[in-house]
Amino acid sequence: DADVTQTPRNRITKTGKRIMLECSQTKGHDRMYWYRQDPGLGLRLIYYSFDVKDINKGEISDGYSVSRQAQAKFSLSLESAIPNQTALYFCATSEGTANTGELFFGEGSRLTVL
Amino acid sequence: GEDVEQSLFLSVREGDSSVINCTYTDSSSTYLYWYKQEPGAGLQLLTYIFSNMDMKQDQRLTVLLNKKDKHLSLRIADTQTGDSAIYFCAPRPGGYNKLIFGAGTRLAVHP
Numbered sequence: 562d563a564d565v566t567q568t569p570r571n572r573i574t575k576t577g578k579r580i581m582l583e584c585s586q587t588k589g590h591d592r593m594y595w596y597r598q599d600p601g602l603g604l605r606l607i608y609y610s611f612d613v614k615d616i617n618k619g620e621i622s623d624g625y626s627v628s629r630q631a632q633a634k635f636s637l638s639l640e641s642a643i644p645n646q647t648a649l650y651f652c653a654t655s656e657g658t659a660n661t662g663e664l665f666f667g668e669g670s671r672l673t674v675l
Numbered sequence: 676g677e678d679v680e681q682s683l684f685l686s687v688r689e690g691d692s693s694v695i696n697c698t699y700t701d702s703s704s705t706y707l708y709w710y711k712q713e714p715g716a717g718l719q720l721l722t723y724i725f726s727n728m729d730m731k732q733d734q735r736l737t738v739l740l741n742k743k744d745k746h747l748s749l750r751i752a753d754t755q756t757g758d759s760a761i762y763f764c765a766p767r768p769g770g771y772n773k774l775i776f777g778a779g780t781r782l783a784v785h786p
Contacts, residue, residue, distance in 0.1 A: 565717075594773075601683060603763060603778040604718075619773070651717055661706055662767055664774060666717030 564588045567652050567667035575675050580639045582670045584652030592656070593635040594664065595619075595627060598649040607650075610635055642674040677701040677768050679777035686783045693751040695780045697764030702745060704766035708774065709738065709749045712761040721762070722749070751782075759784045 565586045574580055584593065591612045596604040606619030608627040616627060624646060626638045639646055649671050653664040678700045687693045699707075705726050710718040724731045724738045724747070731738045737750040747766070751758055761781050765774040 596776075601778055603679075604776040606773060606775075609773060653718075661723060662774070663708070663720050663723070664710075664718070666719070668715075668717045 563668065565652055565654055565665055565667040567650075567670045569670060570668065571671045573673045573675065574642055576641075576643055578642050578674075580642050580672065582637045582650055582652075582672070584635045584637070584667060586633050586635075586652075586654045586665075588654050588665060589632075590654035590656050590665070591632065592654060593629065594653040594655070595625075595635070595637045596651045596653060597621065598651060598669070604651065607637065639672075642672075644674045647672060647674045677704070677766060677775040679764055679766060679775055681762075681764050681777035681780045683778060684781050684783070686785065687754050689754060689756060689784050689786055691754055693749075693754045693758065693782055693784075695749045695751075695762050695764075695782065697747040697749075697777055699745050699747065699764070699766045699775075701766060701768045701775075702742070703769030705769050706767045707738075707740060707747050708765040708767070709736075710763040710765055710776075712763065712779070714760070718763060754782075754784050756784050756786075758782060 594609040595607040610629045649669045652667040680698045708723040709721045711721040712718045735752045739748045761779040763779045764777040
């Protein structure tokens with residue numbers, strides 16, 4: 562089983578709908594991240610959380626919100642989806658700055674907003 | 676903030692060496708990573724270099740770091756079709772645990 566699991570893997574929705582992408586991890590890491598991937602733009606950080614009580618905005622947080630329900634779970638919500646939020650979304654985890662800080666990624670959630 | 680630049684495409688012949696280049700702006704970057712993304716998959720760490728090193732070799736991979744010019748490169752020797760993927764350069768600015776990713780270089784390996 563994957564260490565970082567994202568659901569759903571694919572989702573098609575309509576403009577204005579509320580969407581939640583979920584991420585769960587079995588690595589025991591405190592730090593979790595949501596990134597968005599667009600062709601030619603690489604990965605951009607949406608939100609990150611360093612522990613259960615910590616939520617921080619990334620580069621492109623507008624239109625998104627997150628919830629850290631437990632150490633192992635970090636969900637991303639689009640309250641009212643719009644077409645330019647069509648992208649591939651990745652959840653990632655890491656241990657922290659005491660080591661190399663390697664990120665471990667899920668397999669991605671492809672979201673299409675019509 | 677940190678800016679990271681990579682060329683978007685690289686095409687090489689099987690068996691040749693591939694060199695993927697990256698430039699960044701934040702001189703405080705401590706760790707500099709290369710991630711690989713295969714089709715339909717998430718990113719996986721390929722290798723990394725610490726900022727006090729100028730070279731790191733790991734089997735077919737060689738990472739070169741020029742801190743003065745803020746230039747990072749990844750050389751893949753004897754490139755194989757299985758190396759076809761997108762390669763992301765990702766420096767970690769000092770004092771942060773957030774990686775800043777380049778746009779990714781799509782490596783195509785042809786016979």
